[in-house]
Amino acid sequence: MRKIRQIRCFLLDMDGTVFLGNHLLPGAVEFIEYLENGGIPFYFLTNNSSRSKRDYVDKLNRMGLCITQERVFSSGEATALYLKKTMPSARLFIVGTDSLIEEFRQYGFEIDENQPEAVVLGFDTTLTYSKLWKLCNYVRLGLPYIATHPDINCPTENGSMPDIGAMIAFVQASTTRLPDVIIGKPNPPIVEIVSEKSGLPLENTAMIGDRLYTDIALGRAGITTILVLTGETKLEDVEGSPYKPDVIVESLLDLYNFFVQNNGEKNGLNHHHD
Secondary structure, X not given: OHHHHHOOEEEEXXXXXXXXXXXXXXXXXXXXXXXXXXXXXXXXXXXOOOOOHHHHHHHHHHOOOOOOHHHEEEHHHHHHHHHHHHOOOOEEEEXXXXXXXXXXXXXXXXXXXXXXXXXXXXXXXXOOHHHHHHHHHHHHOOOOEEEOOOOOEEEEOOEEEEOHHHHHHHHHHHHOOOOOEEOOOXXXXXXXXXXXXXXXXXXXXXXEEOOOOOOHHHHHHOOEEEEEOOOOOOHHHHHOOOOOOOEEEOOHHHHHHHHHHHHOOOOOHHHOOO
8 A cells, every 4th residue: 555655646437436326436425525635636537438527527416526527537538639639620420429429529520420531439328220330331441440448348236238349349340440549548548638637747646446457457557556346346356367456445435544544634645755
């Protein structure tokens, strides 16, 4: 746990870390309040591109966490920012929810289903066969193909629902192509964009999440990783995984207790210099 003392900025996964379904997980309220009171920067970093920032803020507020939009960062927004830098005027065909399409519109992108210059695959819970067919046609034609994140399944209270990784596999089976770029965790683009936002170096940043191949794999980008066991990963999964967390805790409650015991109620993390 000593490694945690040098952390100045926390990135929190949401599904399986802060909440499951419509229920906050143990310690979520206490830990977030601790960070707020200590003036410690934190961002909710989610690979779920089926919802907009607004959706997440509304959900967190309903569950009792007072959060503003600046605190939420999704792979959907990160993808829009990435394309803003690399193909700012591209017409896009987006396989995604209305929330995701609206996010891209807000960044000034033109959505064009019939003559796109690039295709974006998001986590589309409104997927239809005709959208998949169209996507495969464009991918086969060689258009730039960007996916928001790689998650294969999304945890829910009643087991897993198929996520974008399953859609990527479908497209690959039909076209033999994988996305040219995948933006979300565990890929560097999303961390670089967050680091620009926080203004803090990666070595002082920690990712807290429940999933080895996205959250914990971000350790390769140079940040500290903390695994919580409230979501997808069980303790026995860690041994066989190529991605090893720096710290393992049962839930956010353990982290909160660690900080309170080590720092006293009133001290922020930044009081530690060891």
